[in-house]
Amino acid sequence: MSLGDDGYGQEPGRPGGDYDEPAGYDRHLTRTRLPEGEADPYGPNRRPRGGGRGGGLSSRHLITVVGVVVLLIAAIAFANRGGGSSSDDSDTSGGKASAQPTAPTGVKPVTGKDGATGIASGFAHTEQGAQSAASNYAVALGGDGMFKTDTRHAIVDSVHTPDAAPALQTALDKAYSADFFKNVGLNTDGSAPKGLTFVSRTVPVGTKATAYSDDEATVAVWCTGLVGLAGQGSTKPVTQTWFTMTQKLRWVGNDWKIASSDQKQGPAPVSGDVPAAGAEEITNAVNGYGGFTYAR
Template sequence: MSSLPPDEQPQTRTRLPVGDPAAGGAPVHRRLRTLAVVLGVVVVLVVIVAVVNRGNGPGSGATAASGGSADGASSAPTAPTGTNPVSTTSNGIATGFPQTEEGAQSAAANYSVALGSSDMYVTNTRHTILSTIGDPAVTAGLQAQSDQAYERQAKSFGLQNGLPPTGMTFVSRTIPVGTKVDSYDGGKATVEIWANSLGGLAGQGSTNPVTEYWFTDVLQLHWVNGDWKMSGYSQKDGPVPVTGSQTVSNPDSIAGAVNQFGGFRYAR
């Protein structure tokens, strides 16, 4: 037996089971009730979040995951629609577009490619292209307007009816980056095509080397005889991104790439 006074005896602390009332903890049934309340609150919060997320789905006007603004549904105008690309062509140009906003954008993108092709620098093929994509009511005017513009450019490149000087390869190609609809009413549409183009003469000693150019085509379209046809056309500069730091390829590589790589058919 210890001889220490009672107030100096060593104290023994017993660790009682959690929830034992004797230990000052909450009773087990009270803790279970508290846990049930917490779980109920969590379930309610999960349901609220799910409802909110559903409301922020496609078409709700919410900010897209790509970083667009709340009113930026049109910031991704070239998102795939799931509709198969058109399967018909006329004179090598895609035709048979649907009478929808997406169909108008597809037509405008493909027509922009045709207008920027090297075939536009040859009188006969230029007229064929414009007859294919143009509204018959204004085709003659489009041809007259284009003749002046393309013949002037052809001279600046040193072309003779579209043919480059001996030893040179003429390059003219348009690459659409995106499209947007300015107006649409079912029978008429105005579509802008932001695009990059390559143009110039590839070959040793070329004084007009192939360069890139950024611009925006603006096409007015009419629904004519079951397809979209161009009734008007204009072009404006830019937007122009910062030029990269890549090393410029030699002229033979450019000429080879143009001959080896075909273009695309554009469809929504």
Template sequence: MSHGDDHGYGSDSGSGRTDDGYSTLGGTRQTRTRFPDGSGGDSYGGSRRPARGSRSLVMVVGVVVLLVAAIAFANMGGGGGDSGSSDSNGGGSKAEAGAAPTAATGTKPVTGKNGTIASGFAHDQQGAQSAAANYSVALDSVDMFDASRRRQIVNAVYAPTVAAARQGNLDKVYSGEAFLASIGLNPDGTAPSGLTFISRSNPVGTKVVKFSGTTASVSVWYSALFGLAGEGSKNPVSESWFTNTFELTWINSDWKVTDFTQKDGPVPVGRDQAASPAEEMADAVKQFGGFTYAR
């Protein structure tokens, strides 16, 4: 759901969420979206359609807002603000400006896995960036809509002091029938027959905001795909862009999430490409697996 926290991350102190009530991860949030043409009865076929009627537009926006509000509730907690400007990470210094090349560093990125999530990240800036990228993928995945897999993800990604509280909030959101119905899913979180549910985060790059050795602040810029692919879908798969900044701590020989903040973009200008047919979109997600992100 990017689109999240999931659509699910959030602050973990107890004083209230960030000022942005729509901050998410593992879900989606309201962004500028170019909807494809529905010619030929295909939710994904054809070129751009003319402007929608106001009633149709209100319905689409309403579903997105419902999703955003529900996921944001799961992340209620303290903290907030732009992590990039914070100086509370154990006194660590801010990283130098400028992007480091996404090239091999000679350090092995991961040595194992925790369930389906990479683990054993290097105890350095490279390892922190790799952890943040991989965690953003897990927390924005379809697996967050399955109760047992969601618990595994939360326990693998969050620090033990944070995981229990986060789990309870996420369970309330993801088990809500009204919420699931608003995004077109069945009460058990599965897609209706004939449709494929898609929720995938695609990291474009990472940046170390601050690093102190035992704590790190890492930003992940990513695109998110979210929606239902298939004939007759009322929530076709759309793309949005976000930057999430994760607060990480080194614990039990690995990096774990303690907090996060989110902002929109940077959002690129969309090319004038025809949207793919529903079947092609669904097949692509099934056939193209995700990556283990590392430098």
């Protein structure tokens, strides 16, 4: 399963964080309760429905392809951004959000998982279950697993509806080309150069359902993420990003699956005064801390 000069976003998009943890990492289920306000200034804009049926891809398939292919735009922007620190991007808006504590919900997290990918499955047929699914899928679609053909195919098939996945697979296979990998700083097969570690990891910060019915749900997932090459001599250091992924989910085969998705940059907080870590420290952290599977 959002990059401009400093982040993943539809303007541009994001290739995501650790959406599919590498084999060997322990998976954990984290339960968080997200504030549910009435009107949210950060709510995703409603997208108009596509027009009539014509030749080529259906509007539903086209939206899905655009929604996930936009993840690549971030990596392209990242590739074109040379070494050094990114530009300052402070937000001077004066609105204040009311602070609310986070707490576990009363619903037990899912225990099932997809056998091919390890992505959580079997989400509750409720609004909360849809939010949990969207969080897990955001992690999966933004991970470094998307940069490898076999794991990318497994991830896309696992989290999307059967009618959306095939067209998306074709589009992504073309997008993840040798030239694309080269521009990102990777080898032509998508692997990291010797001595460097490629980082693409996403951490959901919060979710909200903007629409819900028995068979469909629209969920926005606010995320932060890491992307870059860690290691001595890297010209594309690991940077933090902020983006919001909006997923339209459908209840298919007794689980929530993505029918279409979209991303936009932000909202991003003001950066703190935490000193940036050195290349070795970042590499050790990335290799030493496995990614998480999230369940609301």
